[in-house]
Amino acid sequence: MDFTKTTEQSSNYNHLEKMTVNELLTNINNEDKTVPHAVEKEIKSIEALVNIVVSKLENGGRLFYMGAGTSGRLGVVDASECPPTFGVPHDLVIGIIAGGETAIRKAVEFAEDIENQGWKDLKTHNISDKDVVIGIAASGTTPYVIGALKECNKNNIATGCITCNKNSPLANEAKYPIEVVVGPEFVTGSSRMKAGTAQKLVLNMISTATMIRLGKVQGNKMVDMQLSNIKLVDRGIRMIMDEIPVNKDVASHLLKTHGSVRNAINAHKNETNQ
The missing domain is CATH 3.40.50.10490 (Glucose-6-phosphate isomerase like protein; domain 1)
Structure with missing residues (x-):
C-alpha cells in the first residue's frame, strides 16, 4: 500500500x-x-x-x-x-x-x-x-x-x-x-x-x-469537577445558583457541605421534595 x-x-x-x-x-x-x-x-x-x-x-x-x-x-x-x-x-x-x-x-x-x-x-x-x-x-x-x-x-x-x-x-x-x-x-x-x-x-x-x-455532565455543566481553586469554587456556586436556583450564600453553603455541584443540587432537590 x-x-x-x-x-x-x-x-x-x-x-x-x-x-x-x-x-x-x-x-x-x-x-x-x-x-x-x-x-x-x-x-x-x-x-x-x-x-x-x-x-x-x-x-x-x-x-x-x-x-x-x-x-x-x-x-x-x-x-x-x-x-x-x-x-x-x-x-x-x-x-x-x-x-x-x-x-x-x-x-x-x-x-x-x-x-x-x-x-x-x-x-x-x-x-x-x-x-x-x-x-x-x-x-x-x-x-x-x-x-x-x-x-x-x-x-x-x-x-x-x-x-x-x-x-x-x-x-x-x-x-x-x-x-x-x-x-x-x-x-x-x-x-x-x-x-x-x-x-x-x-x-x-x-x-x-x-x-x-458516562454521565459526567449534567445539562451542559461540569457537575463533578474538582473544587481545586477559588475560580472553580466560584464557578460551582454559580452553577448551583443557576440550576436550583438559590442565592449565593445558600449555594456556597450547599457546595461546602456536599463537596460537589452534583451532590449539592441533588441534596437540595431531595430536601425540597420531602
Whole structure:
C-alpha cells in the first residue's frame, strides 16, 4: 500500500525569514483555519472509537493514550485534565509518553525508536482486554507506538490511533484508526503545528464525548469537577445558583457541605421534595 508522509512535504510557503511578523502570523493563521475541516472529515471514525471507549469504561476498563514527543505530551495533557474536569479517578484515563516523565518537558533521544518499550510501559499498568489503547503519532510511523499496538492486538486489547498521514503503518495496525490529513506544515516538517492542533482537537472530542456519555455532565455543566481553586469554587456556586436556583450564600453553603455541584443540587432537590 502506498504511503506518503504529507506531514513531511515541503511547506506551501517559502522564504519565511523574509516575511514580516504580520505576514508570518497571517499565513500561520490561514493554515490553522484548515485544521477543523480536516477533523470534520473524520467524525465517523472518531465516533466509532468513542463508542468503543465508552463501552470499555462502562465495564470497568481504562483509556490509555500513547505517544512520543508532541503527540505524547498532548495525550498526557488530555488525560491529566479528566480528573479535575469530570471528577473521575486519576487512573481512568492514563497518558504514557516515550521516555517517561522526563520527556514531558525535555526530549529524550531515541526513546520513540524502541519498538518493544511501549508494551513494557503498558504492562506496568497491568493492561488487560478490559482496556482500550489509543496510539498518537502525527507521522504514523513511531516504533514505540506501533509496537505497543501490535502487542495489544495480540492480546485482544482494543486499539485506536490518531495520525495525520493516510495509510500509515500505525493506522494499519489500529482497529479504530483516525487519520486527520492536514497537509504540509507552515514550517516544513514541524508537526507540532497543524498536526498537533488536529490531535488536540480530536483528543478533546474523544474525552469530552466519552465523559458526557458516562454521565459526567449534567445539562451542559461540569457537575463533578474538582473544587481545586477559588475560580472553580466560584464557578460551582454559580452553577448551583443557576440550576436550583438559590442565592449565593445558600449555594456556597450547599457546595461546602456536599463537596460537589452534583451532590449539592441533588441534596437540595431531595430536601425540597420531602
